[in-house]
Amino acid sequence: MDHLSRSLLNTFTAQPLDRVAHGRKDKDWLSAQANHRNARFLVLNKHNLMAYGQQPLILSLAQFQQLDVSEPTALLGVKDKGTEQESPVFKINVNDPDTALAPLLNNPEFADIEAFEAHPLRGFVHCLDGDTASMYSYASILNHWHQTTRFCTRCGSGLVQKEGGVIQQCSNDDCRHIEFPRINSAVIMRVTNGEKILLARQETWPEGRYSVLAGFVEVGETLEHAVQREVMEEVNVPVENINYHSCQPWPFPNSLMLGYTAEASATEFELEQDDIAEAMWLTADELIEKMREGTVMPPPNLSISYRLINDWFAEKTGTQLSDYQPEAPWQD
Ligand SMILES: [Zn+2]
Incomplete structure (x- = not known):
């Protein structure tokens, strides 16, 4: 067994998304992804994922558009790229889930739900298939970085997400330092x-x-x-x-x-x-x-x-x- 095959037996190692390293540098392409009819949005609450029952809360474009989310979405990548089912996958963060997600409860598909629940990922992995667990792992690491790294390490100015959130750049025009996620x-x-x-x-x-x-x-x-x-x-x-x-x-x-x-x-x-x-x-x-x-x-x-x-x-x-x-x- 080679090392790739051996690593793929570990949880969180599936790679269902094409991260589209080159495409995400193009602003027009990025905004088209955010309005793609198959776009999906993983909802996180800091270190937790949002869920209902045994289901993770993954929103369609129409559901996402009902929300008033102040933080930028981040593009994780594109699932099934180049096929009919092609689907850009984003993560969003909500700090106050009860308020932020309340509009969703009016939808018939959530009629039986009183509120969405926040779960730590490791206590919820048993409810997820391998691909979904890996997407949440990736989303969770990126979300942690966005939540904890908000200022430039060179000049202290605020950072702005670029390339769909996989890098952040200093907002000070004299600096423009680029920060990468920490691993x-x-x-x-x-x-x-x-x-x-x-x-x-x-x-x-x-x-x-x-x-x-x-x-x-x-x-x-x-x-x-x-x-x-x-x-x-x-x-x-x-x-x-x-x-x-x-x-x-x-x-x-x-x-x-x-x-x-x-x-x-x-x-x-x-x-x-x-x-x-x-x-x-x-x-x-x-x-x-x-x-x-x-x-x-x-x-x-x-x-x-x-x-x-x-x-x-x-x-x-x-x-x-x-x-x-x-x-x-x-x-x-
Ligand atoms: Zn700076």
């Missing part, structure tokens, strides 16, 4: 030694939740050095044979998780940081036993950490973690 790169690594895997629990996680180690990439280092450094900083274990596994955009709020595998050249560990509460080496059989006892819960299956552990587990046992551990709803 925080993090390495996440499955550390093994012989037949054992290293699992750790962070102080803030629910009791029994264990996962692999992870940490942010620092400036001026390679991804592989970040893997070595993080494992050393967190458990004081040297690692070698570091290999890339797959990656996953992680919209909580704006990370890219880079999955690695590594072998520990020693098994004695020492918890170096306050945020790691416990760590342990387990064989696959020991992990099964602890899952049955309920003393170890693997991470939720939407995360790359689950994939890293499950790939190892499936290779060792021919079974899946989900055979022993019913998927629990995500707890923050």
